[in-house]
Amino acid sequence: MIYSSTIALGFFRLCLLVLVLFYLNRKFINYHKQENIFDFIANQWFKYGSLLTILLFVLVQLGIYNLFNTIVLFSLFIVIDYLGIRLIGKSLAFSSRKIKQKTFELIKNVELKKSWSYYISTKTNSKTRAKRLWMLPLLAVLGFITFFSRYYFTKYDLYALSNLWILELETVIDFDRQRWFYNGVTPVGELALINFYSKISSISPEIALESMGIIESVLIGILIFWSVSKITASRIIAPIVACLFFALCYVLSPINISYILQHKPMFLALSLAIPAMVYYxxxxxxxxxxxNYLLNYIFAFIAIGLIDIFTLLILVLPFLVIGFIFSKRLYNSYNLIVLKAFLLSIIILATIYGLECYYLGYDFELFINSSLIAASSYTYFPHLIVPYNLLMSYYLVISVGLIVFLLVMTYGFKENWRESFTFLILFIFLILLSNVNNQWLDREMTKQAIAVYIPIFIGIAVAVVLRILYPLYKKVMVVKPYFAVVTIASLSFGAIYFQQPEFAKLKQSDATARKILDAYENISSEFFSFSYAVVNDYAAHSISTNQHFFINYDAFLDNYLEKDSLYFKNLKNKEYFIKNPDNVLPKSVIVFVYKQKSETITSLDDSYNISGEILQQINTLKKRGRKINVIYSNEVFDVYEIINKPNEARINDLIFKI
Incomplete structure (x- = not known):
């Protein structure tokens, strides 16, 4: 399916971009820092992911949002961050000196006949480089496992082409029309980033919307690995277990499999919040x-607020209070800076949303309430091996035991476990909060957050076990890389083997939506934009926006035969079409004809009922001499192409004509 390959292609392009940026960073900027790829992703996403979200908001408000403006301004901010605002005036002279220096170095190295490896290698020492390179395949394996473990559940997906999906796709496309609050005053920063992702990876908005849930999961998995490696003494094994638990373990985590591919604003907001918590x-x-510490946190909190208010107020704020109590006293000055940044960001966000509510006539209190309660959040866990409440009680008891142990280790044996038990206290807080009934609190969203913090809890628990066993294996640390490979292989096999019986009980979803998206991807990959029109049910009209013309079935049945007659009758009469532009037909008209009803997309029932009339009209066009081909077919629908101008719509035909 081209639909599947496009999702993978967009993800691959994004990964390639990250690797290139990491290489350039190590080659020319931070070659002295002992920073691996996990550190790079966490640090750069925390700083520049926040900045990008705010930049998208500002550009849309100014009415100048597009890919070129975004990249130019974003690059400018990165240069300012690298050079410092005071050096901007001297940047041309600085750049000129650097270019001359590098040019002389290049000429010298060419004359000395340096090997090609010299030019691409970084300036770090070989030992540090080897350690850093070892993390690259580890990242690739963990990312690959998380990506495909999520994609596996495509067959259970109920999100694609649902009413919510269509509404969100329209919002994603609306950013190109410079509209942020078009569908009401709601945090839509995630949808803005989906729009940007579709542009930067050159995929359609609908595929970007479909794949964002997977990308968010991969990002969260990477950050879980990174956070566990920073808040515990275990740098490899416990982080691997935590990441794989998030990626593969569904029978012990409150994850809704039927909507696992649905993007989640909370996940994207947490991808900024988790590094913020660790740095705090x-x-x-x-x-x-x-x-810069203050500015980074102001940007991060504003970006989180533009993406998801629930994460900012219910997850971040309690953590700041808990962290201030238990963090080291020498960090108190930095903690106060973060609290100041949080207060300033709340004022800025309240001003943004307050002014927009006033301008659009929305009630601000109602906005806050609706932002803390998500109608699109569903929690249905038939795959759990034990009931949800019982499972949470197990986690609660174990967490309390871990906290007691870590407090003894921290204050009794002077070991540093403060970060770990701070995360555990937040985890306990979320479990207790998920049982609170309040009109200002969404229990379903709290459960969604728990699904992210359970793997962190698992990572801390594994790190504690490893600490207890440390005297037994401290002399054989050389086997750690091999043990990591065995851990990944064992957990992956165990997840597949032991969970398969539970997955077998799940009912697969109707594949109609995925087949429609696959058909659209095939069409868009073969036909030139706006050289064709698509005749389909109104449920799919949003897919046509900014890509091709759309004709609903009523218009096709009522008007198309008459337009066809007038078009071909006056085909050589240019003056007629100048006076009657509405009678110009697209070079090709693509018609979806449904052969069976959909279980989930109820609006297609009417389309199925009129399929006989559509086929009769297609036969009438054939009798008139129109060339009509079936270009896509499956058990659900056939796709016909009515060719009005041969060799004028397909990309390949246009290329060969040139």
Whole structure:
């Protein structure tokens, strides 16, 4: 299916972009830092992911949002961050000197006949480079497993082409029309990033919307690995277990499999919040001045607020309070900076949303309430091996036991486990919060957050076990890489083997939506934009926006035969079409004819009922001499192409004509 390959292609392009940026960073900027790929992703996403979200918001408000403007301004901000605002005036002279220096170095190295490996290698020492390179295949394996474990559940997906999906696709496309709050005052920062992702990876908005849930899961999995490696003494094994638990373990986690591919604003907001939490507990990891520390947190909190208010108020705020109580006293000044940044960001967000509510006539209190309760959040867990409440009670009891142990290790044996038990306290808080009934609190969203913090809890528990067993294996640390490989293989096999019986009980969803998206991807890959029109049910009209013309079935049945007659009658009369432009037909008209009803897309029932009339009209056009071919077919529908101008719509035909 081209639909599947396009999802994978977009993800591959994004991964390639990250790798290129990592290489350039290590080659020319931070070659002295001992920073691996996980550190790079967490640090850069925390800083520049926040900045990108805010930049998209500002550009849309100014009415100048497009890919070119975004990349130019985003690059400018990165240069300012790298050089410093005071050096901008001297940047041309600085760049000129650097170019001359590098040019002389290149000429010298060419004359010395340096090997090609010299030019692509970084300036770090070989030992550090080897350690860093070892993390690249680890990242690739963990990312690959998370991606395909999520994609496996496509056959259970109920999100594609649902009413919510169509509404969100329209919102994604609306950013191209410079509209942020078009469908009401709601946090839509995630949908803006989906629009940007579709542009930067050159895939359609509908595929970007379909694949964003997978990308968010991969990003969260990477950040779970990174966070566990920073808040525990285990750098490899416990983080691997935590990441794979998130990626593969569904029978012990409150994840709704039927909507697992649906993008989740909370996941994207947490991808910024988790690094913010780790840096809050250990500011030395961020390595910046206090001024930049303040700015980074202001940007992060504003970006989180533009994406998901629930994450900002229900997840981040309690953590800041808990972290301030238990963090090291030497970090108190940094903690106060973060609390100041949080207060400033709340004021800025309240101003943004307050002004928009006033302008659109929305009630601000109602906006806050609706932002904390998501109508699109569903929690149905038939795959859990134990009831949800019982499972949470197990996690609760184990977490309390871990906290007691870690407090003893921290204050009794002077070991540093503060970050770990701070996360555990937040985890306990979320479990208790998920049982609270309140009109201002969405229990379903709380359960969604718990699904992210359970793997972190698992990672901490594994790290504690490894700490207890440390005297037994400290002399054989050389086997750690091999043990990591065995751990990944064992957990992957165990997840498949032991969970398969539970998955076999699940009912597969109707494949109609995926087949429609696959057909559209085939069509868009073969036909030139706006050289054709698609005749389909109104449920699919949003897919046509900015890509091709759309004709609903009523218009096709009522008007098309008459337009066809007038078009071919006056085909050589240009003056007629100048006076009657509405009678110009697209070079090709593509018609969906449904052969069976859909179980989930009820609007297609009417389309199925009129399929006989549509086929009769197609036969009438054949009798008139029109060339008509079946270009796509499956058990659900056939797709016909009515060719009005041969060799004028397909991309290949246009290329060969040139």
């Amino acid at each position: 507990l250990n500011p030395s990891l961020l390595k910046c001045s206090k001024r």
